[in-house]
Amino acid sequence: MTVRPVWKYSLRAVALAYLAALLLAPVVFIFIRTFEHGFSTAWAYMTTPAAISAFWLSVLIAAIAVPLNTIFGVGTALVLVRSKARGRKILDALIDIPFVVSPVIIGLALIVVYGIHGWFGSWFVDHGIPIIFDPRGMIIATVFVSLPFCVREVAPVLMEVGTEQEQAAATLGASSWQTFWRVTLPSIRVGVAYGVVLTTARALGEIGAVAVVSSNVLGSTVSLPLLVKYRTQTLGPGGITAAYATGVELAVMSLIVLLAMTLLAPQRKDAR
């Protein structure tokens, strides 16, 4: 339908104003506030021992959670799309649980299972591998919250590419293993890449679930998002500027993620 100019420009104005106030202004603002005292000041806050430790903890969490959920995601997508095994419909429904459960409830759930009085927690504590109030718990919490992304990206692509090429490979004598690596994986790589990007973004940014299972000790169990919260709530030297500096550090990471999403988006649309 042809919208009259007055409507066209009003709608455009509403959309642009909404996005400017909601998305653009906050992000621009945090960059301005961070660098208004100079780049070196901001850099100093990003490189304190606590900040460096937080950075590496965030990297460690993502480096473990993302590969785990990628392997799970691809394998599970194959089971859901390609197999006729009974029970896969139930599995399909249960995978989305992390999308609807509050991150705080996820943290609580891990405490009552893996905490010192939890279902399995005492065994782990007895064997000298505490989970809750330890980076291990933060990793498990991150696996939980970022679990569905890869499955949900890969499954539709797998459905779309079909099985003809796989059947051809099998006819030509390829084993299941060879078919997977040489035929299936290359044809779903955009879906996997998009899933990895979304999982990474969530793993780096998660705060609710990891806050519950973290002991909040600077230098050991404070990731970058927790450091932002810590620096905002307990204004130390540098005050809020220190918090902004860590916020910008995360924002830069997320802009890289956004760029990856933008570059992959057209190919992802083609693949679906």
Added chain:
Amino acid sequence: MSPPPPADTLAAPLGAPPPGSTSRAHAGLRVRGAGGALGLGLSTLYLSIFVLIPVAAVVDVALGSGWHAFWTSFTNTVALTALEQTLAISAVVAAVGSVLGTVVAWVLVRDQFGGKQILNSVIDLPFALPTIVASLALLGLYGTSSPVGIDIALTKTIVGVALLFVTLPFAVRSVQPVLLELDQEVEEAAASLGAANATTFRRIVLPALRPAILSGTALSFARCMGEYGSIVLLAGKVQIASLVIFADVESATGSGNSAYQPAAGLSVALLAIALAVLFGLRKWGTDGDG
């Protein structure tokens, strides 16, 4: 018509290669069947360790101290206030976000102007940006030292703004593809038959978009009900369920899992409400044309 050949050619991607003694096609099928079950088992095991057992444990702890304790955990004054406020704010945000999200989707699909592609990419920013950074930025921008003179810190309004931020991609991205696919010829036919734009929109466009809009609303609502990161710095004394649960967990005293009973009880109530609304909205979206 004869049934198509089994499509599950690669049900066992990680399974063992077929034994060499039997013919490949036959062995392949057999291994595939077993491999599918094995894969399903491994996936379920992984999901159980990280998700299913912990969620079951929360329900167990919530109910473990008896029905009375469970009832009290979400009907005490603090919990009830938090549930009411969370529900009200989530409903308003989901509704407002859906309307404005649909406007944004409309402009992205039907309008033409320079820089539209950049705008389209920016919609996903809330998926990429850590929620605590959004919280910090909104606190600075619309808080006590606001450079634009809007101080709404520690109010329901700023909590709502933060929730609009995190749910923006749900609202836009669920409507946008449907709008792209929409056949404009039907709209032109309506116009040529004398329908005003308002009528065409109400009778042709809106019904086609309804399931997508309601699906986006449902996703937004579910996200709002559990959100923590984007509002933790902003809520102040505004009682939000996830913040109350967090405080309950932090202040849990006593030994054993029963110390977490109040937090678990409120968690189960919150989750039950969120799921009920989620399925209700989805059903409303897919049922008939009302």
